Amino acid sequence: xxxxxxxxxxxxxxxxxxxxxxxxxxxxxxxxxxxxxxxxxxxxxxxxxxxxxxxxxxxxxxxxxxxxxxxxxxxxxxxxxxxxxxxxxxxxxxxxxxxxxxxxxxxxxxxxxxxxxxxxxx
Amino acid sequence: xxxxxxxxxxxxxxxxxxxxxxxxxxxxxxxxxxxxxxxxxxxxxxxxxxxxxxxxxxxxxxxxxxxxxxxxxxxxxxxxxxxxxxxxxxxxxxxxxxxxxxxxxxxxxxxxxxxxxxxxxxxxxxxxxxxxxxxxxxxxxxxxxxxxxxxxxxxxxxxxxxxxxxxxxxxxxxxxxxxxxxxxxxxxxxxxxxxxxxxxxxxxxxxxxxxxxxxxxxxxxxxxxxxxxxxxxxxxxxxxxxxxxxxxxxxxxxxxxxxxxxxxxxxxxxxxxxxxxxxxxxxxxxxxxxxxxxxxxxxxxxxxxxxxxxxxxxxxxxxxxxxxxxxxxxxxxxxxxxxxxxxxxxxxxxxxxxxxxxxxxxxxxxxxxxxxxxxxxxxxxxxxxxxxxxxxxxxxxxxxxxxxxxxxxxxxxxxxxxxxxxxxxxxxxxxxxxxxxxxxxxxxxxxxxxxxxxxxxxxxxxxxxxxxxxxxxxxxxxxxxxxxxxxxxxxxxxxxxxxxxxxxxxxxxxxxxxxxxxxxxxxxxxxxxxxxxxxxxxxxxxxxxxxxxxxxxxxxxxxxxxxxxxxxxxxxxxxxxxxxxxxxxxxxxxxxxxxxxxxxxxxxxxxxxxxxxxxxxxxxxxxxxxxxxxxxxx
Numbered sequence: 001x002x003x004x005x006x007x008x009x010x011x012x013x014x015x016x017x018x019x020x021x022x023x024x025x026x027x028x029x030x031x032x033x034x035x036x037x038x039x040x041x042x043x044x045x046x047x048x049x050x051x052x053x054x055x056x057x058x059x060x061x062x063x064x065x066x067x068x069x070x071x072x073x074x075x076x077x078x079x080x081x082x083x084x085x086x087x088x089x090x091x092x093x094x095x096x097x098x099x100x101x102x103x104x105x106x107x108x109x110x111x112x113x114x115x116x117x118x119x120x121x122x
Numbered sequence: 123x124x125x126x127x128x129x130x131x132x133x134x135x136x137x138x139x140x141x142x143x144x145x146x147x148x149x150x151x152x153x154x155x156x157x158x159x160x161x162x163x164x165x166x167x168x169x170x171x172x173x174x175x176x177x178x179x180x181x182x183x184x185x186x187x188x189x190x191x192x193x194x195x196x197x198x199x200x201x202x203x204x205x206x207x208x209x210x211x212x213x214x215x216x217x218x219x220x221x222x223x224x225x226x227x228x229x230x231x232x233x234x235x236x237x238x239x240x241x242x243x244x245x246x247x248x249x250x251x252x253x254x255x256x257x258x259x260x261x262x263x264x265x266x267x268x269x270x271x272x273x274x275x276x277x278x279x280x281x282x283x284x285x286x287x288x289x290x291x292x293x294x295x296x297x298x299x300x301x302x303x304x305x306x307x308x309x310x311x312x313x314x315x316x317x318x319x320x321x322x323x324x325x326x327x328x329x330x331x332x333x334x335x336x337x338x339x340x341x342x343x344x345x346x347x348x349x350x351x352x353x354x355x356x357x358x359x360x361x362x363x364x365x366x367x368x369x370x371x372x373x374x375x376x377x378x379x380x381x382x383x384x385x386x387x388x389x390x391x392x393x394x395x396x397x398x399x400x401x402x403x404x405x406x407x408x409x410x411x412x413x414x415x416x417x418x419x420x421x422x423x424x425x426x427x428x429x430x431x432x433x434x435x436x437x438x439x440x441x442x443x444x445x446x447x448x449x450x451x452x453x454x455x456x457x458x459x460x461x462x463x464x465x466x467x468x469x470x471x472x473x474x475x476x477x478x479x480x481x482x483x484x485x486x487x488x489x490x491x492x493x494x495x496x497x498x499x500x501x502x503x504x505x506x507x508x509x510x511x512x513x514x515x516x517x518x519x520x521x522x523x524x525x526x527x528x529x530x531x532x533x534x535x536x537x538x539x540x541x542x543x544x545x546x547x548x549x550x551x552x553x554x555x556x557x558x559x560x561x562x563x564x565x566x567x568x569x570x571x572x573x574x575x576x577x578x579x580x581x582x583x584x585x586x587x588x589x590x591x592x593x594x595x596x597x598x599x600x601x602x603x604x605x606x607x608x609x610x611x612x613x614x615x616x617x618x619x620x621x622x623x624x625x626x627x628x629x630x631x632x633x634x635x636x637x638x639x640x641x642x643x644x645x646x647x648x649x650x651x652x653x654x655x656x657x658x659x660x661x662x663x664x665x666x667x668x669x670x671x672x673x674x675x676x677x678x679x680x681x682x683x684x685x686x687x688x689x690x691x692x693x694x695x696x697x698x699x700x701x702x703x704x705x706x707x708x709x710x711x712x713x714x715x716x717x718x719x720x721x722x723x724x725x726x727x728x729x730x731x732x733x734x735x736x737x738x739x740x741x742x743x744x745x746x747x748x749x750x751x752x753x754x755x756x
Contacts, residue, residue: 017353020632020721034629041502047360049504052353092504094489099497103489107482107511114477118460118470 017052022059024066033066036075040065040082041090049092125189128177129267132218135170135225136257138163142250160246161232167253168229175209175222178266182209187277190270191215197279197688199659207290208280214266216293221256223294223301227328228253231305236755237324244312245305252304255435263428279688282660288346296339296366300404302332303369306376307401310394311443314450322384322393326751329380329397333373334744340366341737352694352709354725356623356733359505364487365407368480372400375476377747378469381602386466386531388458391451392473398443403480405436410487463534468526475519482511513567516617520574523610524550524581527603546584550577564626571621578614582607601750609743615736622704622729633714634722639670643726645706646670650678652713652720660684662695665710665720669699681710704728 018037024030034051040061042053050058050065061082068078083091094100142163145156183205187193195212196205210216228249232242260266283289305328313321343366348356357363376396383393409432460466486503493501528543540547554573561569586607589599630642639648650666662682669676679697686693699706704726711721 018631023631039506041504047358047504052355087500089500089502092502093506093510094501094503099493099499100489100501102492103485103503103507106485107478110481111474111478114474118474119462119467121459 017054018062022062022066024070029069032075033069036065036078037062039079039092041092043086043090124177125181125186125267128174128181131170131174131177132257132261132267135167135174136254136261138167138170139250139254139257142247143254146247146251160243160250164228164232164246164250167250168225171222171225175218178215178218179206179209182206185277188269188273189266190268191266193270193274193277195278195280197277197659199687200280201658203290204280204285210293211280211284214264217256217260217264218266219294220297220301221253221260223297224253224256224304227302227305238318241312241316241318241321244316245308248308248311249305252308252439255439259431259435263431279686282684282686282689282691282693283350286346286350288342288350292339292342292346295335295342299332299336299339300369302328302335303373303401303404306332306397307443310397311446313394314446322380322390323755325397326380326384327748327755329373329377330744330748330751333377334741334748336370336373337737337741337744340370341734345734349696349698352696354627354707354727359508361487362411364483365410368407368484369400369403371476371480372396372403375473376400378472382466382469388456391454391456394450395447398447402440402443405439409433409436461533463529463536465526465529465531468522468529471522472526475515479512479515483508516574520578523578523613527585527606543584546581550580553577553580568621568625572618575614575617575621578617579611582611582614601746605743605746605750608739608746612736612739612743615732615739619729619731619733619736623727623733626728628726630724632722633719636718640724642724644671647708647724649722657684659688660686663710667708669706679708681708683710700731702731705730
């Protein structure tokens with residue numbers, strides 16, 4: 001069942017993700033950069049965040065994130081900036097809005113239903 | 123010649139299994155036309171499938187490139203072991219393996235002497251019908267014996283990533299798990315037609331067996347991903363991984379419920395429902411992966427006819443199961459009253475959580491699909507979403523896991539339980555404080571999770587000590603409890619391992635000069651150089667790194683980059699130095715113009731070894747239950 005995954009990852013194996021020269025010297029800032037990178041999807045890849053992807057667009061985004069961090073922007077601002085430009089698809093945790101409400105509501109309803117089923121008074 | 127024979131046997135399987143299918147369909151209409159021994163039929167189906175599979179294997183070993191599958195997925199230079207494992211390293215062959223396992227389980231079931239003949243007949247009828255659906259899928263859409271024309275002189279290669287021992291054994295394990303659930307489905311469906319009081323005892327060993335295989339399969343898969351993909355991670359919330367986790371979660375719920383159902387004769391219908399659901403989820407995973415619905419850049423099987431066929435297959439199996447269940451439910455209403463603070467209540471809590479987690483993962487995996495169809499927006503649901511849902515759920519879950527085993531059947535009282543385990547509670551609090559004190563610099567989340575994992579292990583230990591004290595002789599310890607203690611500790615180990623290797627991971631990525639030392643954690647990693655090594659069908663650049671701790675040479679790690687002759691493809695082979703405290707993990711990157719500088723990626727992944735130990739604990743807990751249930755079948 002894992003084959004799909006294998007084949008996909010295979011496409012991107014020649015070079016491995018983030019390059020040493022992209023890394024910021026400031027360790028704390030770099031940590032935040034990695035955090036942000038793991039929230040962002042590489043748009044042309046399958047289920048890869050930009051930190052682990054070696055596609056060009058991922059690299060551009062990594063560099064952009066770091067530049068913005070260095071110029072003093074916060075994690076929130078950077079995520080918002082990328083989200084505004086690339087849309088919902090770029091965020092790995094979908095934004096909380098009407099179309100996506102099902103992601104939280106359906107499991108919650110399911111949970112309540114299950115609880116009712118097991119512990120109802122007959 | 124051999125391959126033609128293989129196809130003939132496959133066709134015979136199709137014909138034979140169609141008899142069972144016809145019988146089942148005709149019976150649904152209310153009359154019976156023909157009668158024959160399902161046992162003999164099952165045996166014949168198994169041996170024909172086996173012969174067909176052997177023929178395909180022989181063709182692979184013989185590098186018979188007149189077969190399309192072999193010309194695309196094998197190569198005469200390939201080492202013998204990978205020619206063999208290449209049989210299931212492609213869509214067609216892996217579905218044939220799936221069928222083989224399915225018919226094998228039918229065969230095993232048919233040879234059991236403990237099942238009454240009428241019930242056995244009913245189960246095999248369903249099982250053979252399932253085989254019919256799969257074999258027709260193979261023959262009409264994914265025939266491994268398809269000829270290639272004109273036959274090439276040399277085959278393309280087996281994907282280099284698949285040329286690895288860890289991967290070679292992982293699909294068979296996974297399939298034994300997935301397909302094991304087919305027997306569980308058949309038994310449950312048959313139990314609704316042919317009222318059998320002891321079907322739970324027949325069902326039990328199959329549940330444990332399939333669960334063990336699925337556990338090992340998922341474990342092996344992540345282990346492979348960990349050392350082969352060179353990302354230092356082991357779980358990526360990939361749709362394919364999620365697909366394997368879904369039936370695992372429902373099966374885990376099932377193996378808890380079946381205990382209540384068997385002991386108290388309540389929740390029997392729920393057990394049946396879970397059995398059917400588990401098999402449906404196994405199939406759903408296959409459908410999502412193989413149809414290309416979820417992930418369109420899929421080199422494997424992006425064939426719409428296959429997708430449609432699997433969808434039909436999935437729909438008919440699901441509807442049949444659900445239809446039967448609804449009918450059964452109407453006639454066999456169950457009245458039960460479960461108190462939260464009781465063993466039944468705790469197991470119910472387990473079920474509620476396991477299923478809610480499974481359902482959340484299912485929704486998360488398929489929601490992007492809904493969203494693109496309904497709202498025409500593309501969204502991504504990935505690791506951050508799943509983590510954000512799972513993390514809060516873990517608390518009540520772990521709490522239940524700790525309390526559950528100390529709770530009495532029927533009814534209990536929370537204060538009494540707490541009183542009974544006050545020594546444990548005290549030691550848990552002490553343990554938590556000490557852990558917090560030692561690790562206070564680490565991220566809060568990691569400390570909390572390590573405490574949670576540790577608490578599960580401690581309470582399992584406590585339980586074990588309690589049994590020892592009560593019984594005073596080792597021989598009489600109930601196997602059921604050992605199984606539970608092992609499996610629960612396994613979960614504890616897993617939580618600690620996963621926390622360490624995700625939150626506490628340290629990463630160093632740099633251009634490293636030959637001779638240069640990089641320090642990570644308390645290790646010094648000295649780069650000695652890179653040499654060329656020739657493998658059987660690849661050339662490798664093998665880096666050599668001295669691992670030094672306190673001026674003492676611990677080991678030399680040799681990560682590789684392999685260039686495969688056939689496809690001009692490159693794979694990374696990470697080198698790992700494993701210890702209980704963590705793994706030192708090195709992957710070799712690119713060489714730079716001056717030839718003395720390489721990109722190296724060095725990780726320290728704390729407690730990763732505990733993940734694999736946890737999986738072994740889980741599986742051995744399963745083994746205990748399996749043997750126990752086999753003994754108690756009568």
